[in-house]
Amino acid sequence: MKEISLHILDIAQNSISAGASRIQIIIDEQIKNNLLKIVIEDNGHGIEKGLLEKITDPFTTTRTTRKVGLGIPLFKEAAEEAGGYFSIKSQAGVGTIVEAVFRYHHIDRQPLGDMAQTMAILILGNSKIDFIYLHKREDSEFTLETTQIRKILGDTVSLDNIDVITWIKDFIKEGLCKIGAHEL
Amino acid sequence: MKSLADLEAIRKKTLDKINLRVENGEEIRIVVGMATCGIAAGARPVMSAFHDEIQKRSLSNIQVVQTGCIGMCKYEPIVEVYVPGQEKVTYTHMTADKAVQVVAEHIVNNHPVVQYTIGNQ
Numbered sequence: 001m002k003e004i005s006l007h008i009l010d011i012a013q014n015s016i017s018a019g020a021s022r023i024q025i026i027i028d029e030q031i032k033n034n035l036l037k038i039v040i041e042d043n044g045h046g047i048e049k050g051l052l053e054k055i056t057d058p059f060t061t062t063r064t065t066r067k068v069g070l071g072i073p074l075f076k077e078a079a080e081e082a083g084g085y086f087s088i089k090s091q092a093g094v095g096t097i098v099e100a101v102f103r104y105h106h107i108d109r110q111p112l113g114d115m116a117q118t119m120a121i122l123i124l125g126n127s128k129i130d131f132i133y134l135h136k137r138e139d140s141e142f143t144l145e146t147t148q149i150r151k152i153l154g155d156t157v158s159l160d161n162i163d164v165i166t167w168i169k170d171f172i173k174e175g176l177c178k179i180g181a182h183e184l
Numbered sequence: 185m186k187s188l189a190d191l192e193a194i195r196k197k198t199l200d201k202i203n204l205r206v207e208n209g210e211e212i213r214i215v216v217g218m219a220t221c222g223i224a225a226g227a228r229p230v231m232s233a234f235h236d237e238i239q240k241r242s243l244s245n246i247q248v249v250q251t252g253c254i255g256m257c258k259y260e261p262i263v264e265v266y267v268p269g270q271e272k273v274t275y276t277h278m279t280a281d282k283a284v285q286v287v288a289e290h291i292v293n294n295h296p297v298v299q300y301t302i303g304n305q
Contacts, residue, residue: 125250
């Protein structure tokens with residue numbers, strides 16, 4: 001993966017497979033503290049203890065098509081290569097929280113990349129799930145909540161409406177620009 | 185400047201179109217592989233390209249969705265196109281440019297782009 005936003009798209013797929021109805025993605029740029037924190041939290045069916053213990057092993061996977069699952073180990077490696085750390089906590093029946101922390105200015109930190117595209121794709125493909133995207137940059141923040149958008153659209157217009165997705169992409173791009181979070 | 189008021193405008197515009205949709209009923213489905221293999225191979229710009237092209241051409245009755253690992257990771261990005269009444273077409277090694285072509289030739293003109301399909305690349 002060339003960008004952190006692609007890892008986020010990947011991990012969110014796990015949340016979707018776990019049947020989550022609510023997925024929260026938090027990006028926290030603490031530039032002065034030299035930290036970039038990514039949190040992906042869901043209310044899916046969670047991971048039972050035995051599987052959770054070996055989940056960062058590339059040969060652990062729930063898919064049946066192949067014997068490897070690289071999403072989590074790759075994200076963990078990306079964080080560690082940037083002098084950071086990775087953690088995944090889960091409770092069966094409650095949900096899962098994935099956290100990846102990177103040293104902001106580390107020479108090997110991947111760029112965050114195109115979050116607008118990642119969020120637009122997630123919402124386009126999963127319009128029944130509630131997404132919350134919170135992006136903090138020092139003292140400023142930007143939020144996108146699909147529940148808010150649904151309220152305005154009402155029952156007849158779906159979130160995966162072509163024009164709505166375009167609006168969401170542009171809204172995120174503008175919002176991130178306003179807080180100084182251009183593609184980093 | 186994007187504002188929530190824009191959404192209200194989209195809602196009104198869509199409500200006008202809605203009657204047509206219900207009459208037509210069946211939708212064309214474009215399924216994009218979005219597992220780790222797909223994302224690493226470049227599925228995100230492919231899905232974006234389908235969305236952008238569909239919007240540019242103001243096409244309706246099309247659903248663009250994601251799927252998990254299809255099991256043929258080395259062929260990713262994979263896109264499956266389901267046109268009601270026809271056999272599924274599986275495209276492999278997709279790119280944003282190929283997506284644009286698939287919309288023009290397969291979706292709009294009903295000619296699958298054979299050279300991008302599985303086994304033909």
